[in-house]
Amino acid sequence: MSAAAEIPADSSRNFRIISLIGTGHFLSHFYMLVLPPLFLLWREEFQVSYAALGLSVALMSATTAALQTPVGFWVDRFGARPFLLGGTLLMALSVSLMALVPSFWFVLPLAILSGVGNSVIHPADYAILAGSVDKGFMGRAFALHTFTGNLGFAAAPIVVALLLPWLGWRGTLLTVGLLGLPVVLAILAQSGVLRDQVRAPARAADAPSGRELLLSKPILLFFAFFFLSSMAGSGLQSFLIAVLGQIWGTPVAIASFVLTGYTVGSTCGTLVGGWVADTSKRNLFGFVTVLTLLAAGLFLALGLVRLPEWLLPAVSFCGGLAMGTSRTPRDVMLKDACPPGQIGKVFGFVSAGLPLGSAIMPVPMGFLIDLGYPGLVLPVVAGLLALSLLCAGATGVVRAAPGRPVAAE
Numbered sequence: 001m002s003a004a005a006e007i008p009a010d011s012s013r014n015f016r017i018i019s020l021i022g023t024g025h026f027l028s029h030f031y032m033l034v035l036p037p038l039f040l041l042w043r044e045e046f047q048v049s050y051a052a053l054g055l056s057v058a059l060m061s062a063t064t065a066a067l068q069t070p071v072g073f074w075v076d077r078f079g080a081r082p083f084l085l086g087g088t089l090l091m092a093l094s095v096s097l098m099a100l101v102p103s104f105w106f107v108l109p110l111a112i113l114s115g116v117g118n119s120v121i122h123p124a125d126y127a128i129l130a131g132s133v134d135k136g137f138m139g140r141a142f143a144l145h146t147f148t149g150n151l152g153f154a155a156a157p158i159v160v161a162l163l164l165p166w167l168g169w170r171g172t173l174l175t176v177g178l179l180g181l182p183v184v185l186a187i188l189a190q191s192g193v194l195r196d197q198v199r200a201p202a203r204a205a206d207a208p209s210g211r212e213l214l215l216s217k218p219i220l221l222f223f224a225f226f227f228l229s230s231m232a233g234s235g236l237q238s239f240l241i242a243v244l245g246q247i248w249g250t251p252v253a254i255a256s257f258v259l260t261g262y263t264v265g266s267t268c269g270t271l272v273g274g275w276v277a278d279t280s281k282r283n284l285f286g287f288v289t290v291l292t293l294l295a296a297g298l299f300l301a302l303g304l305v306r307l308p309e310w311l312l313p314a315v316s317f318c319g320g321l322a323m324g325t326s327r328t329p330r331d332v333m334l335k336d337a338c339p340p341g342q343i344g345k346v347f348g349f350v351s352a353g354l355p356l357g358s359a360i361m362p363v364p365m366g367f368l369i370d371l372g373y374p375g376l377v378l379p380v381v382a383g384l385l386a387l388s389l390l391c392a393g394a395t396g397v398v399r400a401a402p403g404r405p406v407a408a409e
C-alpha cells in the first residue's frame with residue numbers, strides 16, 4: 001500500500017498541501033517569464049542583441065530540462081522536502097541578484113542558477129503530492145498543481161509591467177525575487193504536513209535499476225507522449241496568430257482572441273481533468289484518446305475550413321479545453337505507472353520532455369511559414385497530437401512500467 005493510500009481523507013489538509021506546493025510551482029513558472037518584459041529596456045541600457053537577450057531565457061530553460069532527471073534520482077534517495085526548499089530559495093535569490101548586475105553578462109550565470117533551482121520543482125512536487133495527498137484527491141491535486149503553474153506564466157508579464165513604472169527594472173526584479181522568501185518560510189514552517197513518497201523496497205536481484213527504468217520502453221514512450229504534446233502546444237502558441245493571418249486573412253486583433261481562447265481553455269481544462277481523473281479511474285487512456293483526437297480535429301478545422309471570425313475563438317477555446325482536460329489524466333497515468341519510491345526520477349525525466357518540446361518546435365514551424373506553407377502548420381500540430389497518442393497506446397496501457405499495471409486498464 002502506498003503512503004498516499006494510508007492517509008485518511010481530509011480536504012482541509014489536502015488543500016494546505018496544495019497551497020504550499022502550488023505556490024512554489026506558481027513561482028517556478030513566474031520566474032521563467034519575468035525576464036522577457038525587460039528585454040527592450042536591457043537592449044537600450046546594455047547595448048546587447050536580441051539573440052543575447054534570448055540566451056538568458058534559453059539558459060534558464062535548458063538548465064531546468066537538463067537537471068530534472070538527476071535531481072529526480074536525488075529526490076528519490078534523500079527525500080523531496082530539502083530540495084524543494086533549496087530550489088525555491090535559489091530561484092528567489094538568483095532573480096533578486098539580477099537587480100544588482102553591473103552589465104547584462106552577469107545575468108547569464110544567474111539565469112543558470114535560477115534554472116538549477118527550477119529543476120527541483122517537478123520531481124520534488126510530484127514526489128510530495130504522491131506521498132502527502134489523499135488518494136481520492138490525487139487527480140485534483142495534480143490538476144491544481146498544473147493550474148498554479150499556468151497562473152505563474154500568465155501573471156509574470158502583467159506584474160512586471162505594473163511594477164516597472166514605479167520601481168524601474170532593478171527594483172522590479174528585487175521585489176519579485178524577494179517574494180519567494182515568504183514562500184520558502186511558509187514551506188519550512190508547514191513542512192510537517194508534507195510527506196515524502198513511500199520509500200522504494202530493497203531492490204531484488206532481477207529488478208531494474210533507476211537508469212534501466214528510465215530507458216525502458218514504456219517510460220521512453222511516456223517521454224515521447226509528453227514531448228510530442230508539448231511540441232504541438234508550442235507550435236500553436238508561437239504561430240497561431242501568424243498562420244490565421246496568412247491563410248485566411250484574419251485580423252491580428254481577432255487572431256489574438258483566438259490564441260487567448262486556446263490558452264484560457266487549456267488552463268481551465270486542467271481543473272476539469274483533475275475531477276475526471278478522481279471520479280473515473282477505469283479507462284483514463286480512452287478518455288485521453290477521445291479528448292486528444294477532438295483537439296486535433298478542431299485545430300485541423302482551424303487550418304482547413306474557412307470559419308466565421310466570430311466562431312474562431314470558440315473553436316480554439318474548445319480545442320484548448322480538450323487538450324487541457326487530457327493533461328491531468330495523463331499525469332495520473334504516469335504516476336500510477338511509477339514503481340514505489342521512483343516518482344522523482346520518472347517525473348523528472350518524463351517532464352523534461354515539456355521544455356524540450358517547447359524549445360524545438362518554433363524553428364521548424366517558422367521555416368514552414370518562411371517557405372510559403374503556412375497552411376501546413378495546423379495539420380502538423382494535429383499530426384503531432386495523433387502521434388503522441390500512438391506513443392501512449394504503445395505503452396500497452398496494460399503494462400505501463402516494468403512489473404507495474406496502469407490504473408487505466
